[in-house]
Amino acid sequence: MTDLLPSARAPRWICAAALAGTIALAAKAQELDVAVSIPEGVPLRAMASDFSASDFEPRGGLLVINLSGTVRLENVGHETIRALALRIEAGDRVFGGRASVTLPSQHTPRGDGLTIPINVRLLRPLPLPSGAAVVIEPDSVLFASMTSAGPDRLGAAGRLRVLEAEARRDRAFFLGKLESGGLPELAAAMQDSLHRQAARPRLSVRLAGDGPATAGPANDPRRVEVAFLDIPGAAVIADRAAAAGFETVWSAPEFDLRNRGDHAVQHLDIGWLAEDAAGVVYSMGSAPLGGQHRMAPGTRLETRPESRFRIEFPPAGGARELRGMTAFLRSAGLEDGSVWVPSREALEKSGLADSLPVSAEEHRLSHMYRHRGARAVEAELRKLAGVQEKGGR
Numbered sequence: 001m002t003d004l005l006p007s008a009r010a011p012r013w014i015c016a017a018a019l020a021g022t023i024a025l026a027a028k029a030q031e032l033d034v035a036v037s038i039p040e041g042v043p044l045r046a047m048a049s050d051f052s053a054s055d056f057e058p059r060g061g062l063l064v065i066n067l068s069g070t071v072r073l074e075n076v077g078h079e080t081i082r083a084l085a086l087r088i089e090a091g092d093r094v095f096g097g098r099a100s101v102t103l104p105s106q107h108t109p110r111g112d113g114l115t116i117p118i119n120v121r122l123l124r125p126l127p128l129p130s131g132a133a134v135v136i137e138p139d140s141v142l143f144a145s146m147t148s149a150g151p152d153r154l155g156a157a158g159r160l161r162v163l164e165a166e167a168r169r170d171r172a173f174f175l176g177k178l179e180s181g182g183l184p185e186l187a188a189a190m191q192d193s194l195h196r197q198a199a200r201p202r203l204s205v206r207l208a209g210d211g212p213a214t215a216g217p218a219n220d221p222r223r224v225e226v227a228f229l230d231i232p233g234a235a236v237i238a239d240r241a242a243a244a245g246f247e248t249v250w251s252a253p254e255f256d257l258r259n260r261g262d263h264a265v266q267h268l269d270i271g272w273l274a275e276d277a278a279g280v281v282y283s284m285g286s287a288p289l290g291g292q293h294r295m296a297p298g299t300r301l302e303t304r305p306e307s308r309f310r311i312e313f314p315p316a317g318g319a320r321e322l323r324g325m326t327a328f329l330r331s332a333g334l335e336d337g338s339v340w341v342p343s344r345e346a347l348e349k350s351g352l353a354d355s356l357p358v359s360a361e362e363h364r365l366s367h368m369y370r371h372r373g374a375r376a377v378e379a380e381l382r383k384l385a386g387v388q389e390k391g392g393r
Contacts, residue, residue: 032056035132036071042138042149043077047113049136058126063133065090065122067099071136074113079143081108082164085156087139088120096123100139100154104163104360107384146337158267162331165339167361173344174365175381183374190369190377197358197366203274203282204312208249222246226253229328231346235261236268236295236329243325248312252288252305253327259295264335266294271330273355276313277321281355284311287327328352 032054036046051069058064067088075081083104091097099120108114124133140150142160150157178186226241240256253272259265272287288305295301311322328350332340347353358366369377 032065032134033132034067034069034134034136036073037135037137038073039137039139039151042141043075043079044138044141045074045076047072047074051118061126062094063090063124063126063128065124065134067122067134068119069117071116071118072113073116073138075108075110077143077149078110079145079147080110081114081141082106082144082167083142083160084114084116084138085140085150085154085160086116086118086136087154088118088122088134088136090122090124090134094123094125096121098122100156102156102160102163104160105167105364146339158333161333161339162269162341163360165331165341166359169341169344170359170362170365171381171384174362174377175385178378178381183378186378187369187374190366190374193358193362193366194370196354197363200355200357201280201282201314203284203314205284205309206312208308208310224322224325226255226325226327228255229326229350229352231328231342231350233340233343233346234329235259235263235265235332235334235340238327239300241327245308245322248322249308249310250322252307252309253325254305255287255289255301255303255327257295257301257303259297259299259301261334262297263338264294264296265332266335267333268293268295269330269332271328271352271356273326273328273352274311274322275324275326277323279323281326281351282313283356284309286330 032051034049034051034054036049038044038046049069049071051067053068054066055068056063056065071086083102083106085103086101088099088101089097099122101116101118101120103114103116106114118136122134138150139154140148140152140157140160142148142157142164146161146164148157148160174186174189177189181188221244223242223244226238226243228238228241230237236257236259238255238257241253243253244251253270255270257268268289270287270289272284273281274284275281288307289303293301328342329340330342334340342350342352344353347356365377365380368380
C-alpha cells in the first residue's frame with residue numbers, strides 16, 4: 001500500500017474501567033491513531049482527515065471506538081470518479097472490527113477532492129499494539145466509464161455500478177421532464193418525489209435468529225407463494241417462489257430462477273415486498289440469495305436460503321397481518337460489463353415506485369430542490385448531461 005496519511009488523533013480520553021469486574025484497568029490518558037492508506041493502483045491521494053469528534057472506551061478486553069469525522073481524498077487519475085466504497089478496519093479477528101462507507105452520486109474530475117463523512121462504531125482487542133488503531137482505505141472506486149479500481153475486498157464494485165446505473169436512469173427521467181415542460185414540470189416532478197419519500201410505507205425487518213421459522217407450532221408453518229413481477233427487459237425471471245412462516249416470523253423466499261436473456265448474469269439483486277391485510281405494500285429490501293451466482297443464458301438457479309426474519313408492522317395505521325409477498329429483479333450485472341435496472345416506466349406501471357426507496361441520486365436531487373430550488377437542479381442535470389455526452393470525463 002502507498003500514500004499513507006499521517007495518523008489523525010482523536011481527543012484524549014481518560015479511561016478507568018474494570019475488566020470482567022475483577023481486573024482493574026489503570027486510569028491513563030491515551031490517544032487514538034487513525035491512518036488513511038491508499039492501495040496500489042487506486043488514483044487517489046490522501047489530503048487530510050479530522051477525527052477530533054471521536055471517542056473510545058475499554059469494555060472488558062475490547063476497545064469500543066466511536067469513530068466520527070471526515071477524510072478528504074484527491075482524484076489524481078484521468079477519469080472522473082462517480083462513486084467509491086471505503087473499508088474501515090480496527091480488528092480483523094473480532095466481530096464488529098470492520099465497517100464500510102459508500103459514497104454514491106459523485107462527480108469528481110482529476111484534481112478535485114472528495115470529503116467523506118464517517119460515523120461508525122468499531123471494536124478492537126486490548127491491549128492496543130503500536131501504530132494505528134484504525135486503518136481506512138478506498139476499497140472500490142467507480143469511474144464514469146463504469147470501470148473500477150481497488151482491491152474490492154468488500155465486493156462493493158458491482159453495487160457501485162448498480163447505483164450509477166440508477167443515477168443515470170433517474171437523471172434522464174428528470175431531464176426529460178425539464179425538456180418537455182421546463183422548470184414548472186421539473187419542479188412538479190421534484191415535489192412528487194418528495195411526497196413519495198414522505199408517504200412511503202415503512203416496516204421493521206430484522207433477523208429472527210436460528211430458532212424455528214414459525215411463531216406457532218414449528219411443524220405447521222404457513223406457506224405463501226411469492227408473486228414474481230415480470231418486468232420488461234429483465235434477464236432473470238422466477239418460475240417459482242415461496243416463503244414459509246407464521247404471524248411475524250418468516251423465512252427468506254426460495255426462488256427457482258431462470259436466465260432468459262442473451263448474456264450471462266454475474267450478479268443479481270432480488271427486491272422483496274410484503275403486503276398487509278389492508279393492502280399496503282412495504283419494501284423489505286433485498287431477498288437473501290445465499291451469495292452471488294453466475295447464470296449462463298438459459299440456465300436455472302434454485303436458492304434455498306436459511307435466514308429467518310421478524311417483520312414488525314407500524315404500531316398504528318391498521319392491519320398487522322401479512323397477506324402476501326412479491327419479488328422482482330432489482331438489478332443484474334451482465335458479463336459484458338453492463339448493468340440492468342428497471343426503467344422508470346416499469347417502476348411506475350408496476351406500482352413499485354410508491355413502495356421502494358428512491359435511488360441515492362433521486363434523493364440527492366430532491367434534497368437539492370428542497371434547499372436550492374428548481375434552477376439549481378436544472379443546472380446540475382444539464383452539467384452532468386453535458387459530461388455524459390462527452391464520454392463521462
